[in-house]
Amino acid sequence: MESNEYYNSSILSAIMFLVFTIHPGANAQGLVPALYVFGDSLVDVGNNNHLELSLLKADFPHNGIDYPGKKATGRFSNGFNFADFLAQNLGVPTAARYLSLSPDSNNTDSYLAGVSFASGGAGIFNTTNLGQCISFDEQIDYFATLYAVLVEQLGTEKTLDHLARSIYALVIGSNELINYAKSDPADSASPEDFVGSLLATLQIQIKRIYNIGARRFVFIGTGPVGCCPGVRERNETKECNAVGNYVSNLYNTGVSSFLNMMQKSEDMSYSFFDTYNAVLQYIKQPSTYGFSEVAEACCGLGDLNAKIGCLPVSTYCANRSDHIFWDYYHPTEATSRLVTTTAFDGSAPLVYPININQLTTS
Structure with a gap:
């Protein structure tokens, strides 16, 4: 690829960042005080960069090729991911990587501005990618530490008020579902x-986050994991894996049902995005959503560019915006932007009972 194309791509990403930074209707302080993010590689903004022994990193090319400055930041994407676009629509900064903050009690301002605990490879079970990531339970432990620091500095009442008005984005479950589809x-x-075992554990984890002080939840459901290039390429026909898609849809139904029941008994509100059916629409009607390639990864090697992940030696597509998938498991920036737009301002049946924009005033 020519150097001027690199330059133009970076300029475009920078412009898009500015365009999406403040959502219409946001005040100077944002729609909410802060955004706190829990989850896996779909929303990791670089926490895994700080895990010395982890092999699950994206801090090298060609990741970040469309990020401002062509910088590989640790995002498993060619540019911004869902966490970035959600923050931009809320009018708040992208949540800071928890592991980039000093481990002491001087982080009050950083903690109040929003924090990401998300880690590539994380799952609901602590055994998922053990030792390679921050498990979901560990992420919640870090959130408890954040709470204790804020209480020490601000007092319980101010801390709980801040946490209750903030947004909590949860993106978790895909790693276990992909492993199951490949088993x-x-x-x-x-x-x-x-x-059922996933949901039983997840319910306890969500209640832990609630008990620490969270009240406004955004849950981004798992996508059609059977259609990821890394799962497709294992089939002779290269079609979507039916088992992977079935368990993803089953999981989303269970999560949605639990959140609905929790809302009836607790002082909380939520917005659930049906990523499964949304991305299936992109795959079945790609031209409607601006895509032309639905099966092959943009960056990788081998069948469907999915035998080997996105490494410096991998090839990558010239036009990332027409691909749904960046690498063998992760969406392109274009897909993440489209998902966020729908989750933020959309309506049932893809987002319910309210969208994220409505959640900010609930």
């Missing part, structure tokens, strides 16, 4: 039992 059925639990 030998003979060695696996039934889809229903497997998803």
Whole structure:
């Protein structure tokens, strides 16, 4: 690729960042005090960069090729990811990487501005990618530490008021579902039992976040994981893996049902985005949404560019905006932007019971 194309791509990303930074209707302080992010590589903004022994990193080219300055920041994307676009629509800064902050009690201002605990490879189970990421339980432990620091500095009342008015984005579950889709059925639990075990653990984790002080939840459901290039390429036909898609849809249904029940019994509100059906629409009607390539990864090597991930030796597509997938598991910046736009201002059946914009005033 020519150097002037690199330059133009970076300028475009910078312009888009400015365009999306303040959502219409946001005041100078943003629609909410802060955004706190929990989850996996879909929303990791660089926490894994600080894990010395982890192999699950994206701090090298060609990641970040469309990020301002062509910088590989640790995002598993060619540019911005969902966490960035959500922050921009809320009119708040992208949440700071928790592991980039000093481990002491002088982080009050940083903690109040929003923090990301998300980590590439993280799952609901602590055994998922053990030792390579910050597990979901560990992320919640870090949130508890943040709470304790704020209480020490501000007092309980001010801390709880701040936390109650902030937004909590949860993006978790894909890693277990992908592993299940790739596993030998003979060695696996039934889809229903497997998803049931995920949901039982997840419910406890969400309640922990609530008990610390969270009241406004954004849950971005898992996508059609069976259609990820890294799962497709294992099929001779290169079609979507039906089992992967089935467990993803089952998982989303369970999460949505739990949040609905929780809202009826607790002082909380939520917005759930049905990523599964949204991305299936992109795959089935790509031209409607500005895409032309739905199966092949933009960056990688081998069948569907998905035998090997996005490494410096990998090839990558010239036009990232027409691909749904950046690498074998992660969406392009274009897909993340489209998902965020719908989740923020959309309506049922893809986002319910309210969208994120409505959640800010709930």
